[in-house]
Amino acid sequence: MQTETQKPITKSYTVPLDLLIDILKILLNSTIGYHIEAINETQSSLLVQVSFSPTVPYHSRAKENIETLLNDYGYFLYGSPVE
Amino acid sequence: MITTDNNTKEKYCLTCGNSFSAERSTKKYCSDTCKQIAFYQRNTPVQLPLSDNGSLPFDGKREDQSSALLITAAALQEDQPVPFTIPLTVNDKKEPDNGTEHKHLPPVRDKYQVVRSPLIDAIAEAVDGDTELLIMTTNPQHYWQGDTLAAVTWISIRLRCLLENLLWLGRHSLIERKTFVHIRNAFSAMLASLNFKGLPLNYPYTNLIKELEQQCNSIARQHKKESTFRLQLTAKRKVQFIATRFQLAAFVPKVKFSDLNFEN
Numbered sequence: 001m002q003t004e005t006q007k008p009i010t011k012s013y014t015v016p017l018d019l020l021i022d023i024l025k026i027l028l029n030s031t032i033g034y035h036i037e038a039i040n041e042t043q044s045s046l047l048v049q050v051s052f053s054p055t056v057p058y059h060s061r062a063k064e065n066i067e068t069l070l071n072d073y074g075y076f077l078y079g080s081p082v083e
Numbered sequence: 084m085i086t087t088d089n090n091t092k093e094k095y096c097l098t099c100g101n102s103f104s105a106e107r108s109t110k111k112y113c114s115d116t117c118k119q120i121a122f123y124q125r126n127t128p129v130q131l132p133l134s135d136n137g138s139l140p141f142d143g144k145r146e147d148q149s150s151a152l153l154i155t156a157a158a159l160q161e162d163q164p165v166p167f168t169i170p171l172t173v174n175d176k177k178e179p180d181n182g183t184e185h186k187h188l189p190p191v192r193d194k195y196q197v198v199r200s201p202l203i204d205a206i207a208e209a210v211d212g213d214t215e216l217l218i219m220t221t222n223p224q225h226y227w228q229g230d231t232l233a234a235v236t237w238i239s240i241r242l243r244c245l246l247e248n249l250l251w252l253g254r255h256s257l258i259e260r261k262t263f264v265h266i267r268n269a270f271s272a273m274l275a276s277l278n279f280k281g282l283p284l285n286y287p288y289t290n291l292i293k294e295l296e297q298q299c300n301s302i303a304r305q306h307k308k309e310s311t312f313r314l315q316l317t318a319k320r321k322v323q324f325i326a327t328r329f330q331l332a333a334f335v336p337k338v339k340f341s342d343l344n345f346e347n
Contacts, residue, residue, distance in 0.1 A: 016254075017254070018200075018202050018321070019200055019202070019203075022198050022199070022200045025198045026198045029196060029198065030195075041256055042254075042255060042256075043254055044254040044255070044256070058195045061195035061197075062195070065195075065197055065198055068108045069198075069200050069203065071106075071107065071108075072107045072108055072109060072200070072203045072207075073200070073202075073203060075106055075107045076107075076203065076206045076207075076210070076325050076326070076329050077250070077325055077328075079106075079329065079332070080329065080332035080333050081210070081217060081220075081221055081329065081330070081332070081333045082221060082332075082333050082334075
């Protein structure tokens with residue numbers, strides 16, 4: 001039986017098409033489970049649910065990697081250098 | 084890079100080697116001063132005054148950080164790596180080891196292969212690559228005054244709006260031709276405006292506006308028999324639009340297309 005700490009952490013990310021290949025690369029390289037929950041055709045983005053295992057050390061790195069890419073993309077697309 | 088929370092990361096400045104918190108992973112310098120020093124290093128590699136031990140004297144404005152800014156003479160030669168290491172991912176290119184003693188060595192991380200986005204890297208390069216432009220857009224009042232500044236601001240608000248709209252249309256699988264024609268007409272009106280004629284010679288986006296007006300005209304003509312079409316932006320254009328919008332966002336607010344008049 002899985003203990004509380006071994007339960008996979010699931011998170012949903014809105015992934016723009018511009019980053020899809022990069023995010024899929026992270027998921028495939030780290031053999032992380034995911035499924036596509038929705039497609040937003042007008043915004044060219046996907047809602048991807050990802051399951052990270054807390055017992056696999058590189059899953060937390062992969063999670064950090066995904067979130068860094070999404071943050072950076074949002075920063076340039078909607079942010080400003082003076083923020 | 085060390086994550087400190089969801090949005091900021093601890094990184095190492097490429098100029099002084101000190102750690103700093105960055106909002107984005109591609110940020111290279113801890114301050115405008117370090118960014119400017121890097122800019123001058125690139126453009127005047129051997130002009131900076133050095134003390135006897137080869138270190139760069141600080142400008143005196145920020146004496147509290149002078150000890151942090153030690154750049155050896157070797158580092159001031161063009162294309163020479165600064166003699167301290169920065170965190171490298173497996174995908175990063177490593178400079179050949181020239182036997183220099185490494186200072187400010189950050190903690191070594193395990194062997195996870197960080198995946199980088201070529202698009203984000205290209206945008207960061209476009210934004211950080213032209214330091215003078217970034218300084219110009221973050222301090223426009225130092226470059227332009229009075230009517231000239233008013234014309235620059237008027238045009239920049241509209242250019243930001245049009246770039247945001249083009250990026251938004253570029254994300255759609257199909258767009259209506261009449262929507263695109265509004266954008267094309269806005270570019271034409273802006274180009275014919277008195278404010279455009281009043282732009283200073285050093286305004287950095289004059290040619291981009293002219294180029295986009297011509298390109299929008301050509302795309303509208305190309306699809307004149309269709310009611311909908313796909314506006315596909317090349318990767319190069321997308322990088323240029325995102326980087327320019329980002330720079331403009333430093334000094335002009337976001338305004339909706341419907342709230343703007345493009346003629347004057």
